Amino acid sequence: MLTVNHDGVSVESDLAGGLLECPGCRGRLRPWGWARERLIRHGTGAGRFLLRHRPRRGRCAGCAATHVLLEAGLAARRADTAAVIAAAVEAKTAAGHGHRRIASWLGRPASTVRGWLRAFAASAVPIAEVFTALAHRDGADAAGLWPAPEPTPAGRALAAVTAYASVLAERFAVAALPWHSAGLAAAGPFFFSTGRWHGGVQHELALTPEIRGGKGEGSTG
Ligand SMILES: [Zn+2]
Structure with a gap:
């Protein structure tokens, strides 16, 4: 993926x-049909809605492996958009809210939100x-992009990804890039999964993540 x-x-x-x-x-990926359709929860609170997503699939011309191509707004193995997961992580990390309060604000099950927060803290x-x-x-x-030092590991993680999002936004000349988009673009669809960070998922960091339609610039840019 x-x-x-x-x-x-x-x-x-x-x-x-x-x-x-x-x-x-x-190797190069070639078109290879479509992956299973998934129903994804978008939005928060009263603005929640469901959307069907059917990701494209590619097959490697080199090793013949097939890969699901997940759009940057979605995280692997999550039924909610990356923006919703990110909002929960921010509410916990920046505002210190507990998972039940965040869950009722977002309109999601408390156990689901607790799972997101634990995964982020563990990674x-x-x-x-x-x-x-x-x-x-x-x-x-980059010096100018760094906020004040954060007291917790989750705070430092959020600050680091946010700083990198600022770097990418400047580089690709977009007004702003959400931190979760930068996280997914660089670390892959398992950015919000502990396995990604503890050896369970092999995925090289993208050197030049694609933010807009075009390809990135050179990796040493
Ligand atoms: Zn391959």
Whole structure:
């Protein structure tokens, strides 16, 4: 599974043009049907709604593995959009709210929200390390992007991913990039899963995540 642009048209043209890379062997992915349809919960509170998503699938011309191409707004194995999960993480990390309060605000089961928060907290140390390194590597003047030091690992993780999102937004000349989009673009669809950060999911960090329709610039940019 890999994270791709949310614009289906650009994904099609990238697939057709052999521009998408196999996360296993870096071979070229070719169109290979569609993955199983999934029903995803969008929005929060009274603004909740369900949408069907049917991700494209690609097959590697090199190793023949097939990969689900998940759009950047969705996280692997989650029935809610990345924006909703991110809102829960922010409410916990920045505002200190408990999972029950967050769950009732979002209109989601408390156990689901607790699972998201635990996964993020359990992955916070490696997330902070990786995204701090990415922000320093890719940010020409990243110093100005860093907020005050955060007291908790989850706070440091959130700050690091947010700083990297600022670096990417500047680089791709977009007004703002949500931190969860930067997280998914760089770390892949399992960004919100503990397995991603503790050896369970192999996925190389994208060197130049695609933020808009076009391909990224050179990795050493
Ligand atoms: Zn491959």
